[in-house]
Amino acid sequence: MSKLTLTVDPAVIKLAKRYAASQEQSLSKLVENYLKTLPKTPTTDEPALELTGLVAELAGVLDDKTIKDDRSEYRDYLQDKYQ
Structure with a gap:
């Protein structure tokens, strides 16, 4: 059996456990x-x-260049946390 790490809102985890x-x-x-x-x-x-609705109105407002890659920020956070 393999392990899997998920990032989930604590309130959701509480409800799911219940x-x-x-x-x-x-x-x-x-x-x-x-x-x-x-x-x-x-x-x-x-x-x-x-x-x-609102989602359709907002679709395409941001182009790909303005969207930040949050994975690198999260990776840096994890590196700091576990060093």
Whole structure:
């Protein structure tokens, strides 16, 4: 069995643990069972979600150049944390 590290809001974790306990299973087992329900292979013929309302109005406002890559910031945070 492999380990997986997820970043999840603490309030969500609390609710998920409570739900898992009510189902008499661990949170890990609950997540594993959910992941087993995912399709074996991604399908490309599924239609994209239609954007509506405010989301549709905001779509395309930022170009790719103005979006910061937060992964490097998070990587730096983890390096500082575990050194």
